[in-house]
Amino acid sequence: MSGFETLLPRPSRVDATGGRLPLDENTTLDGDPAAVTWLREVLVAATGLPLRPAADPTIRFRIVPWLNGHLIRVFPDGALVEAQDEEAAFHAAQSVRQLLGPAAFRKAPIGDRNWWLPCGVVEDRPRFGWRGALLDVARHFMPKDGLLRFVDLLAAHKLNRLHLHLTDDQGWRFEVKRYPRLTEIGGWREGSRVGVRTDDVTDGRPHGGFYTQDDLREVVAYAARRHVVVVPEIDIPGHSQSAIAAYPELGNLDYPLPVWPLWGVNENVLNTEDSTVDFYRHVFDELVDVFPSEIICVGGDEVPTVQWTPEQAQRRGLETVPELHGWFIRQIAEHLGTHGRRAMGWDEIAEVGPLPGGAVIASWRGERAGVAAARAGFDVVMCPEQKVYLDHRESDRRDEPIPVGTVHTVSDVYEYDPIPADLTGDAVRRVLGAQANVWTEHLDSPRRVDYAAFPRLSAFAEVVWTERSNRDLADFTRRLTEHHLPRLDAIGVEYRPLAGPHPW
Numbered sequence: 001m002s003g004f005e006t007l008l009p010r011p012s013r014v015d016a017t018g019g020r021l022p023l024d025e026n027t028t029l030d031g032d033p034a035a036v037t038w039l040r041e042v043l044v045a046a047t048g049l050p051l052r053p054a055a056d057p058t059i060r061f062r063i064v065p066w067l068n069g070h071l072i073r074v075f076p077d078g079a080l081v082e083a084q085d086e087e088a089a090f091h092a093a094q095s096v097r098q099l100l101g102p103a104a105f106r107k108a109p110i111g112d113r114n115w116w117l118p119c120g121v122v123e124d125r126p127r128f129g130w131r132g133a134l135l136d137v138a139r140h141f142m143p144k145d146g147l148l149r150f151v152d153l154l155a156a157h158k159l160n161r162l163h164l165h166l167t168d169d170q171g172w173r174f175e176v177k178r179y180p181r182l183t184e185i186g187g188w189r190e191g192s193r194v195g196v197r198t199d200d201v202t203d204g205r206p207h208g209g210f211y212t213q214d215d216l217r218e219v220v221a222y223a224a225r226r227h228v229v230v231v232p233e234i235d236i237p238g239h240s241q242s243a244i245a246a247y248p249e250l251g252n253l254d255y256p257l258p259v260w261p262l263w264g265v266n267e268n269v270l271n272t273e274d275s276t277v278d279f280y281r282h283v284f285d286e287l288v289d290v291f292p293s294e295i296i297c298v299g300g301d302e303v304p305t306v307q308w309t310p311e312q313a314q315r316r317g318l319e320t321v322p323e324l325h326g327w328f329i330r331q332i333a334e335h336l337g338t339h340g341r342r343a344m345g346w347d348e349i350a351e352v353g354p355l356p357g358g359a360v361i362a363s364w365r366g367e368r369a370g371v372a373a374a375r376a377g378f379d380v381v382m383c384p385e386q387k388v389y390l391d392h393r394e395s396d397r398r399d400e401p402i403p404v405g406t407v408h409t410v411s412d413v414y415e416y417d418p419i420p421a422d423l424t425g426d427a428v429r430r431v432l433g434a435q436a437n438v439w440t441e442h443l444d445s446p447r448r449v450d451y452a453a454f455p456r457l458s459a460f461a462e463v464v465w466t467e468r469s470n471r472d473l474a475d476f477t478r479r480l481t482e483h484h485l486p487r488l489d490a491i492g493v494e495y496r497p498l499a500g501p502h503p504w
């Protein structure tokens with residue numbers, strides 16, 4: 001059975017009137033929004049029904065600009081889906097797919113079955129504009145197909161930002177035409193000889209991969225069609241050893257470094273020479289050419305400053321060495337400004353000197369930095385590691401395959417709220433939303449990413465979509481277990497079972 005009580009995330013308002021609209025060979029689907037074409041594609045594949053266009057279709061979509069969000073009305077002989085804009089129409093299309101039941105998520109029909117929509121009304125709109133997930137493709141490369149699939153999973157949850165962590169000490173994944181060694185050398189790491197897995201060594205296997213600019217343009221276009229904005233990150237001036245391995249002149253040492261084969265925080269940061277800042281200006285020039293996102297992430301987290309000197313700070317008119325960290329970020333943020341883009345950075349950048357105008361703070365070491373930045377008038381994306389880091393383990397059982405971090409269960413994630421209690425007044429509006437971060441030191445395949453991300457990301461989707469007053473853990477758990485996990489099963493997502501870890 002499926003009905004309005006199956007929708008996830010939970011909609012603003014539903015009113016079930018009883019009865020059904022059956023879908024069969026004669027059912028037609030049409031309307032102006034592009035979401036109609038997307039919906040037809042997925043439903044024709046799953047149902048085998050033709051769902052032809054028609055002047056007077058059974059299921060009609062239309063844009064109604066004065067609406068807030070979308071409105072789905074289903075009657076026994078037809079349905080009318082109205083949406084404020086293209087994005088809202090796409091959300092409505094996702095809901096229509098959910099209402100048809102888990103089999104609507106398959107890629108081919110699996111035999112005769114009855115397809116129908118429940119009669120009644122759904123009215124819905126998102127709580128936050130930034131409903132994101134970060135995927136770290138630097139620690140472990142995710143083949144392009146896996147990325148496209150991840151985008152589909154985000155879209156199925158009405159999430160709309162994919163923060164793509166493209167570079168780190170352990171790998172550089174973004175093709176830069178001007179500096180080919182970044183991917184030729186920086187894209188590959190040797191195995192470390194330590195063959196055990198703990199928090200601070202890798203699995204010891206050689207690893208690598210990178211995306212061409214055209215690969216990423218494809219990902220951007222695929223995501224855009226699903227109303228997901230891809231926010232790229234090139235992490236500077238720390239987390240940069242892969243770049244230094246490729247171009248040693250970017251670093252501070254007089255001997256070459258390998259792409260780092262260990263996890264953790266690394267002292268081999270970029271130097272602060274003009275030539276290095278210029279190098280990165282060119283890198284970001286190519287980045288903005290591929291990614292249309294207004295907001296571009298420059299990283300800025302975890303920057304040890306032991307390789308920088310007081311003289312270098314003085315030369316830049318700064319009093320202390322740590323201010324070089326802020327200075328470096330500002331150089332690149334200003335450069336992004338010349339492209340009409342805004343810099344986003346991890347919350348450390350708020351502690352090392354004045355923030356660049358228009359900066360967006362990703363508050364990851366708790367919520368304190370985010371609250372302060374919001375009060376100071378900066379936009380904030382909340383992603384506190386103690387709440388929404390999906391690489392962290394799901395229980396403290398010894399057989400949990402991912403041993404890192406603090407325990408975050410599905411209900412822990414569900415109980416998170418992006419607006420901290422001490423944030424009030426106008427500053428609340430500075431919180432653009434939140435994102436769940438999937439770091440991949442210990443997730444070396446799409447299969448592992450599925451395990452870590454789901455179903456916690458399903459809980460997170462409701463956190464950022466549904467009004468707080470409309471959230472209810474018991475109701476969510478029922479929808480999840482009875483209706484949503486079967487959808488993930490139909491897609492082929494190997495999520496962590498609620499009952500306990502998989503034996504692998």
Ligand code: TNX
Binds near residue numbers: 301302346391405441
């Ligand atoms: C901290 S979050 C990091 C990442 C790690 C993560 C592991 C952040 C800005 N930096 O480099 O992958 O912890 O949970």
